[in-house]
Amino acid sequence: MRTLLLVAHGSRMTSSNDTVAALADKLRPRLPQYGFDLITHAFLELTEPSISDGVSDLVDAGATEVVVLPYFLAPGTHVVDDVPELVSEAKEKYPEVTFTVMPHLGGVDGMADLILATASKAE
Numbered sequence: 001m002r003t004l005l006l007v008a009h010g011s012r013m014t015s016s017n018d019t020v021a022a023l024a025d026k027l028r029p030r031l032p033q034y035g036f037d038l039i040t041h042a043f044l045e046l047t048e049p050s051i052s053d054g055v056s057d058l059v060d061a062g063a064t065e066v067v068v069l070p071y072f073l074a075p076g077t078h079v080v081d082d083v084p085e086l087v088s089e090a091k092e093k094y095p096e097v098t099f100t101v102m103p104h105l106g107g108v109d110g111m112a113d114l115i116l117a118t119a120s121k122a123e
């Protein structure tokens with residue numbers, strides 16, 4: 001089962017964390033057309049679920065592959081060090097599961113087009 005883990009920083013503001021959960025909910029119905037069976041979200045710090053909790057939830061649901069998407073715009077310490085370290089720990093805990101860490105959102109091909117397309121709609 002191929003799954004997606006959306007990883008955000010986490011905030012003290014509940015509304016910010018709720019936005020990440022809502023994004024996962026918005027993506028859920030579209031998963032099959034992109035080859036995913038399940039999605040969940042997790043946070044690096046300040047709130048829950050943690051990354052290890054998110055991974056555990058996916059594995060408990062039958063994940064054989066977890067694609068981790070860091071929902072960050074820039075490659076700071078969390079993207080470069082923390083997320084890969086936590087995924088490495090998950091690999092040790094679940095050696096039967098394949099883990100892939102994708103580029104951070106800001107580094108994804110097409111981001112420049114998305115920014116310009118969005119900005120062009122300004123009135």
